[in-house]
Amino acid sequence: MPLNSPSNPRSPGGAGLTRRARAAGAGPALAVRAARASVDRMRRVVNLAVRRSPQSLFLRELVAQPGTVGAICASSPRLAARMASWVDPAAPGLVVELGGGTGVITAALLARGVAPERLVVIEQSAALAAHLRRRFVRVRVVHGDAAELASLAQSPDWPRDGAGAPLPIGCIVSGLPLLSIPPAVRQRILQAGAALLAPGGRLLQFTYAMRGPSLWQAAGLVGQARERVLANLPPARIDVLGHAGHG
Numbered sequence: 614m615p616l617n618s619p620s621n622p623r624s625p626g627g628a629g630l631t632r633r634a635r636a637a638g639a640g641p642a643l644a645v646r647a648a649r650a651s652v653d654r655m656r657r658v659v660n661l662a663v664r665r666s667p668q669s670l671f672l673r674e675l676v677a678q679p680g681t682v683g684a685i686c687a688s689s690p691r692l693a694a695r696m697a698s699w700v701d702p703a704a705p706g707l708v709v710e711l712g713g714g715t716g717v718i719t720a721a722l723l724a725r726g727v728a729p730e731r732l733v734v735i736e737q738s739a740a741l742a743a744h745l746r747r748r749f750v751r752v753r754v755v756h757g758d759a760a761e762l763a764s765l766a767q768s769p770d771w772p773r774d775g776a777g778a779p780l781p782i783g784c785i786v787s788g789l790p791l792l793s794i795p796p797a798v799r800q801r802i803l804q805a806g807a808a809l810l811a812p813g814g815r816l817l818q819f820t821y822a823m824r825g826p827s828l829w830q831a832a833g834l835v836g837q838a839r840e841r842v843l844a845n846l847p848p849a850r851i852d853v854l855g856h857a858g859h860g
C-alpha cells in the first residue's frame with residue numbers, strides 16, 4: 614500500500630480526513646479532495662526535509678541528473694579546504710566557481726578570505742542554485758551552464774568595474790565532473806574556461822582520476838602543481854593550472 618494512500622492509517626491526516634469526509638456524508642468528491650490535501654501536506658514535509666539537509670538535496674539531484682552531478686556525495690571539508698588553499702584571496706580579478714553543488718567549496722573559499730563580492734558561482738541545477746543563493750546571500754550565484762561562460766560573463770548580472778566593464782576572472786575553481794560530462798559540452802567548457810582565465814590567473818580542478826594529465830591541458834593550460842587528497846570519498850586529486858609562461 615503506498616505511503617500516501619488515503620486509506621493508509623500511517624498516512625498523516627489522509628485516512629482521518631477521508632473518514633471524516635465520509636462520516637459527514639460528503640461523498641466521494643470531498644473524500645478525493647481530502648486525500649489530495651494529505652498528499653500535498655506530505656510533499657511539503659519532504660521538501661522541507663530536503664531544504665534542511667543539503668546532502669539529501671545533493672542525492673535528489675544525483676538521482677535526477679547522474680551525469681552532470683557526477684559524485685555520490687559532496688566534497689569533504691578537507692578537499693574543499695585544500696582546493697581553497699591554492700586560491701590567493703588578494704590576487705586581482707574574480708574567483709569563479711564552476712559547479713557549486715551544495716556549497717562546500719564556496720564556504721571554504723569564503724573561509725579562506727575571498728570577499729563574497731568577488732566570488733561568482735555557476736551551477737546548472739536550478740534546485741542547487743536556489744539552495745546556494747539562500748546559503749550565501751552576498752555571493753553572486755548564476756543558474757547556468759559553465760559551457761556558456763563567455764556569454765554569462767557579458768550578462769548584466771556579471772560584476773563590473775567602476776567604468777561598467779565586466780571584471781576579469783583571476784581564478785577558476787572547478788568542481789565539475791568533467792569525465793562524466795558529454796565530450797561536446799566538456800570541450801566547450803574547457804575552451805571557455807581557458808579563454809576567459811586572465812593571463813596570470815590560476816585554475817583549480819579536482820578529479821577522482823588519480824593518474825594522467827588534466828583535461829584542461831587539452832585546452833592549452835599547463836600544469837603548475839598537483840596534490841592528492843585521500844580524506845574524501847572517493848580520494849581525489851587537485852590539479853593547479855595556468856597559462857604557459859605564467860607561474
Ligand SMILES: C[S@@+](CC[C@H](N)C(=O)[O-])C[C@H]1O[C@@H](n2cnc3c(N)ncnc32)[C@H](O)[C@@H]1O
Binds near residue numbers: 714789
Ligand atoms: C561533483 S558535484 C560537485 C559539487 C561541489 N562543488 C562539491 O565539491 O561538493 C558537480 C556539480 O557541478 C554541477 N554541474 C555539472 N555540469 C555543470 C555545468 N555544465 N555547468 C554548471 N554546473 C554544472 C552539478 O550540478 C553539481 O552540482
